[in-house]
Amino acid sequence: MRYSSQVKPISYLKANAAEVLTRLAEQREPLVITQNGEAKAVLQDVASFEETQETLALLKILALGNQEVAAGKLKPAADVVARLRAKRTAG
Template sequence: MRYSEQVKPVSYLKANAADVLRSLAEGGAPLVITQNGEARAVLQDVASYQATQEALALLKLLALGTRDVDAGRVVPAREAIARLRKGGGDSTA
């Protein structure tokens, strides 16, 4: 996909809103909207936006886990599993 083909001025969006939304709903690529020749917004369908947000949330969780590892806030897997089996999921113990 070439983003250069997906760049449209805001006037195009105004004149073709229904067609743009239909294209996006059918799995079309995100559309970069320009104003006065500068990129101002990216328009994408709701499903793609939700998938992006979910992926970002997972990446944040991975980053937090990496920070915990770097800070030494870890326990061996066997110990963690044993705690969970005992019902002692509290990390302050």
């Protein structure tokens, strides 16, 4: 996705804040805000932000798992299943 068409100066944001928020919610595309010709911020709707945060959390979990595999911190699946079944019947 290219963001070049989604670039607006901060003066546009100041003058059209309500319109910008409506467009963000409807189009679900981020908007790059510039100040003095330089990109300074990215605005996005809340739903997209939450999806991004969830995706990042999953990627962090995967990265941690890969680190544990690389470090040899593995257990056979059968052992894990047996331990979980034992906890379920004991509780």
